[in-house]
Amino acid sequence: MLIATWNVNSIRTRLSQIIDWMNKVNPDILCLQETKVMDGSFPIEPFENLGYTAEFYGQKSYNGVAIISKIKANNVKKGFYGCKDSEPNIDIFQDQKRLISAEINGIKIINVYVPNGSSLESDKFEYKINWLSCLASFLNEQEKKEELICLMGDFNIAPSNLDIHDPEKYEGGIMATRIERNALDNVLKGRLIDSFRIFEKNTGHWSWWDYRNNAYELNKGWRIDHIYISKELSSKLKSCVIDSSPRANLRPSDHAPVMIDLNLNEINEDFFEDEDDFFEI
Numbered sequence: 001m002l003i004a005t006w007n008v009n010s011i012r013t014r015l016s017q018i019i020d021w022m023n024k025v026n027p028d029i030l031c032l033q034e035t036k037v038m039d040g041s042f043p044i045e046p047f048e049n050l051g052y053t054a055e056f057y058g059q060k061s062y063n064g065v066a067i068i069s070k071i072k073a074n075n076v077k078k079g080f081y082g083c084k085d086s087e088p089n090i091d092i093f094q095d096q097k098r099l100i101s102a103e104i105n106g107i108k109i110i111n112v113y114v115p116n117g118s119s120l121e122s123d124k125f126e127y128k129i130n131w132l133s134c135l136a137s138f139l140n141e142q143e144k145k146e147e148l149i150c151l152m153g154d155f156n157i158a159p160s161n162l163d164i165h166d167p168e169k170y171e172g173g174i175m176a177t178r179i180e181r182n183a184l185d186n187v188l189k190g191r192l193i194d195s196f197r198i199f200e201k202n203t204g205h206w207s208w209w210d211y212r213n214n215a216y217e218l219n220k221g222w223r224i225d226h227i228y229i230s231k232e233l234s235s236k237l238k239s240c241v242i243d244s245s246p247r248a249n250l251r252p253s254d255h256a257p258v259m260i261d262l263n264l265n266e267i268n269e270d271f272f273e274d275e276d277d278f279f280e281i
Contacts, residue, residue: 001028001029001105001261001262001264002025002026002027002028002029002259002260002261003027003028003029003030003031003109003150003152003227003259003260003261003262004025004027004029004030004031004257004258004259004260005030005031005032005033005111005152005153005154005225005226005227005257005258005259006018006021006030006031006032006033006225006246006253006255006256006257006258007032007033007034007113007153007154007208007225007253007254007255008032008033008034008035008253008255009034009036009253009254009255010034010035010036010037010253011032011035011036011037011042011043011064011066012036012037012041012043013251014251014252014253015043015046017246017249017252017253018030018032019046019047019050021243021246021257022050022052022068023050025243025257025259027259028069028070028071029067029068029069029070029071029104029109030052030067030068030069030257031065031066031067031068031109031111031152031153032065032066032067032068032111033064033065033111033112033113033153033154034063034064034113034154034253035056035058035063035064035065035066036058036059036060036061036062036063036064037058037060037064038058038059038060039056039057039058042054042056042058042066047068051070052068052069052070053068053069053070053072053073054066054067054068055067055069055073055076055100055102056100057078057079057097057099057100058097059096059097062096063096063097063098063113064097064113065097065098065099065100065111065112065113065153066100066111067100067102067104067109067111069102069104071104071105072104073102073103073104073109074102074103074104075102075103076100076101076102077100077101077102078097078099078100079093079094079097079098079099079100080093080094080099080134080135080137080138081138090134090137093130093131093134096115098112098113098114098115098131099111099112099113099135099138103147105264106148106264107147107148107149107150107233108142108145108147108148108149108150109150109152110139110142110149110150110151110152111152111153112135112151112152112153112154112155113153113154114128114131114132114135114153114154114155114156114157115127115128115131115156116128116156116174116175117129117156117174117175117180118174119174120173120174120177125174128156128180128183129179129180129183132180132183132184132186132187133183133186135187136183136186136187136189139151139187139189139191139192143191147230148230148232148233149192149228149229149230150227150228150229150230150233150260151187151192151227151228151229152225152226152227152228152258153225153226154208154224154225154255155184155224155225155226156175156224157175157176157180157181157183157184157224158175158176158222158223158224159181159184159194159223159226160181161176161203162202162203162223163203163205163206163222163223163224164176164222164223165206165219165220165221165222166220175222175224188228191230191231192228192229192230192231193228193229193230193231193234194226194227194228195226195227195228195229195237195240195260196223196226196227196240196242196258198234198237198240199239199240200240205223205242206219206221206222206223206242206244206256207221207222207223207224207225207242207244207255207256207258208221208222208223208224208225208254208255208256209221209222209247209254210254211254216247216248223242225242225255225256225258226258227240227258227259227260229260229262233262236262236263236264237260237261237262237263238260238261238262238263239260239261240258240259240260240261241258241259242256242257242258243256243257243258243259244256
């Protein structure tokens with residue numbers, strides 16, 4: 001099963017590029033971020049024409065997330081839920097449409113658009129760290145259900161210096177601070193694994209290039225778009241790649257798609273054969 005994530009930076013602006021890419025790659029599930037459109041204006045028909053369903057959670061001009069899937073999505077939830085006791089301030093995050101989740105083929109798909117944070121001195125940075133704390137609480141609740149999890153999206157964080165083209169230049173800056181990395185570690189808690197780093201240990205692989213200063217042409221990028229999976233899924237992972245080719249399009253998104261390929265048949269067989277053992281973990 002091919003699962004992809006892509007910050008498209010406006011679904012209406014990039015719609016033809018998205019459809020072209022889907023025709024070439026044929027993903028089973030595509031999670032989108034920064035759709036920047038209210039739900040009533042989401043372009044459903046082009047995806048239905050390709051045989052997909054669309055679940056979305058958006059707002060005008062900003063943010064917005066969507067799950068496009070060939071396989072029926074069940075238990076679709078929009079925003080944080082189920083963790084109000086541990087995160088009493090959760091309601092302040094509901095105005096910004098940044099998280100959508102669903103159960104698809106035995107896997108909990110969680111699509112996120114993490115706040116950028118703007119600058120370290122801004123209220124937006126505090127909002128980002130608090131949002132990540134809320135995401136950690138949300139994952140705690142999902143963990144209690146003992147579900148197989150695939151968490152993906154634009155995290156606006158480079159997990160290590162390997163994920164920045166010039167780490168010395170950006171050390172301690174937004175998307176590269178120890179505070180942000182610790183907040184991300186608190187979300188993952190060792191229970192979720194960075195799919196990309198299972199296969200690639202070196203630097204030089206980016207998913208985002210600034211529109212300014214010919215960053216893409218000079219290959220000065222960051223890896224801030226990630227797919228994290230439950231440990232139980234790691235042995236079923238066939239590949240994880242960043243497809244940088246759409247970044248070369250005319251009027252592209254500044255992000256590139258990231259995708260994983262899971263051996264779903266093997267997952268289902270193992271899950272049901274070893275169900276008793278799985279729930280003892």
